[in-house]
Amino acid sequence: MSAAAQQLDRLQSEVDALLSTLADAEARWRPWTAPVDTENHCSAINLVHYWALRQADLRDLQERLTGFGLSSLGRSEAHVQATLQLVSAAIAAMRGHGWAPAEGPCVAVTQGTQLLQRNAVELLGPTAEDRAARIMVTLPSEAAADAALVATLVDAGMRIARINCAHDDPTAWKAMAANVRSAAAAAGRPCLVAMDLSGPKLRTGPLEPGPQVVRLRPTRNAHGQVVAAARGWLTSAKRPGRPPEPGLITLPVDPEWLARRTEGDELVLRDTRGSKRRLLLAAAAPGGFVVTTEKTTYVGTGTVVKATGGKDTTEVGELPAVEQAIRLAAGDVVRVTRDCSPAPVDDDRAPRIGCTLPEVFDNAEVGERIFFDDGKIGGEVIDVAADSIDVRIDHPPHGTAKLRSGKGINVPDTDLPISALTDKDLADLAMVVELADFVQFSFVREPADVIRLFDELDRLGDHDLGVVLKIETRQAFEHLPQLLLTAMRRRRIGVMIARGDLAVETGYERMAELQEETLWLCEAAHLPVIWATQVLEQLATTGRPSRAEISDAAMAERAECVMLNKGPYIADAVVTLDDILGRMAGHEYKKSPLLRSLHSWRGAAQINPG
Known part of the structure; x- marks a missing residue:
């Protein structure tokens, strides 16, 4: 027997062995797959097959298959199963046994993508004409009163709000949803409403x-000269107008006094x-005036403002308080307290800050890690008392970082030992059922969380609302196959990769690996994925994207939806993301490159070698 024939015999044996493991996996996972929705049954079986396939290291087998x-x-x-059956049949044909692929895979090769x-x-709505990935945008609070803002986002390409x-509150949510529905109807294009449950709030308390x-501050060059006022x-x-430019500092004044002003005053x-x-x-606009100054100016609540001539005066109205922060460096000890009353910032004693989740104080242990503000600040628990936890900061290792109120922990x-569904979530669900096309389930960790959500939806009489599991904790990722199979008991299901919290929980160095594995498992289950957290964030907040986030946005095309967060330049971010996703849709689907013509080679066709 030739060496090639021996290699083919070995390949046949190994591929057929893999096929036999699929049946064993089905038997092992039957308690999980039995309750799934009828329409999801074959998808659940395929997920189990994929789990079984990936229990072995297949790299050597892959290389030898490619060699033939x-x-x-x-x-x-x-x-x-269909792929393994076809590969087995191809090997058999190469060994001279004819082409006879097995019949009856639960999901044929052509069916998986379909x-x-x-x-x-069914969950996220129809795609745009030039791309498969929809664009989701987190609505700012202003969207409740500013219908024009929502219409701008819909026109720019937002498909899910x-x-x-x-x-905000239920009144604001109703107004936001109504503005979305109206804008979509006016534009003649679909735009769904997703509502995100709060989940257990593990955040820093107030300062x-x-x-x-x-502060109004002009822009200066390196010589200190003003280059922009x-x-x-x-x-x-009383009725603030919408700033005509993003990022303008608002100065509220008496409306009657304002009505007496003219451009150029x-x-x-x-x-x-x-x-x-x-x-x-400098310029009149609906609702007020753009003001300019070439000197740094600090304006406070009650600052007296005089018109030209000095007789017609007013006072600046209520301004927001400057947000305070605690400065922390490596080696500092910060006390995290059960008491969530506003903590002082300038205190001679060790800095302290509250924590909104009391269960932390009953379960934290010395030596455990704790992170603040998306991992920007981190340290180790060095002491635990009934009402406080002392944390020695070790990150960032150099310099100082600012810890503010309302930041994630x-x-x-x-x-x-807490439920992913809080009392607030249970109260909010009635409004979610009324307003939303699907709900996003925050901080889910185990199958019991999913079952409880489904039970609550059934209690409310809703059996059709779409559900998206947000994978943002280490436990959720570790239980991902079980979570997916549990969720598939309901018809309309999806997953969000909430990369911010997930990266902090599992380590940034693992984020890319976890992201890929989540995409693969969801594709095996035929469930759509939402790619979230910091997509084009710099563009949305400053107006200029970083090079790295453009590449990240291009990679996001492998998901079925991409989420943008709010920011002054969010409409620009939607337009940019729409363009990027449209371009990449012609080059790649999931992990498969699509071989459209390369633009970089077009000039080569004109070259005459002679």
Whole structure:
């Protein structure tokens, strides 16, 4: 027997052995797959098959299959059994036994993609003409009153509007949803509403507020010369107008006094430092004036503003308090307390800050890790008392970092015996059922969480609302196959890769690996994925993207939906993401490159070698 024939015999044996493991896996996972929705049954079986396939290291087998021009199994996620059967049949044919592929795979090769696309449309709505990935946008609070803002986002390409139930209230949510429905109808294109349950709030408590002061600061060059005047928005204190430019500092004043002003007027004031400053009403806009100054100006609540001539005066209305922060460096000890009353910032004693989740104090242990603000600050628990935890900071290792109120806390080593559904979530679910096309389930960790959510939805009489599991904890990732199979008891199901918390919980160095594994498992289950956290974040907040986030946005095309967070330049971010996803859709589907013509080679066709 030739060496090639021996190799083919060995390949036949190994591939057939893999096929036999699929049946064993079905028997092992039958308690999980039995209750799934009828429409999801074959998808659940395929997920189990994929789990079984990936229990072995297949790299050597892949290389040997490729050597014979056979499938390396690297794109078998959506149709595991069918792929193995076809490879086995191809090997048998090469060995001279004829072409006789086995019949009856639960999911044929051509069906896997179709099932995923069907499920994505049912949950997330139809795709755009030039791409498969939809764009989801987190609505800011302003979207409740500003219908034009929502219409702008829909026109730019938003296909799903996300309402975060951790912010605002039911009245605002109703207004947001109504504005989305109206904008979609006016544009003649679909835009769904997703509502995100808050989940257990593990966040830093409040700090004492700072002064109610804003700063207008001009832009200067390296020589200290002003190259661009500072700009602000002078508007009514009773009915503030929308700033005509993103990022303008709002100065509320008496509306009657404002009505007497005209473009070109000059205002005089003493700022909070006592310095005399002048503001020019540079441009009128609906609801107020854009004001400019070429000197740094600190304006506080109650600052007296005089019109030209000094007789017609007003006071600046209520301004937001300056957000305070605790400065921490490596080696510092911060006390995290059960008491969530506003903590002082300038205190001679060790810094302290509250924690919104009492269960942390009953379950944390010395030596466990704790992270703040998406992992920007981290340390180790060095002491635990009934009402406090002392944390020695070790990250960042150099310099200082600012810890503010309302920032997320992650305790990846601490086992918290809490439900993913809080009392607030249970109260909010009635409104979610009324307003949303699907709900996003925050901080899910184990199958019992999913079952409880389904029970609550059934209690409310809802059996059709779509459900998206947010994978953002270490426990959720570790239980992912079980979570997916449990969720598939309901018809319309999806997954969000919440990369922010997940990276903190599992380590940033593992994020890419976990992200890929989640995509593969969801493709095996034919479930759509939402790619979330920090997508084009710099563009949305500053107006200019980083090179790295452009590449990240291009990679996001492998998901069925991509989520953007709010920011002053969010409409620009939607337009940019729409363009990136449209371009990449012609080059790649999931892990498969699509061989459209390369633009970089077009010039080569014109070259005459002679």
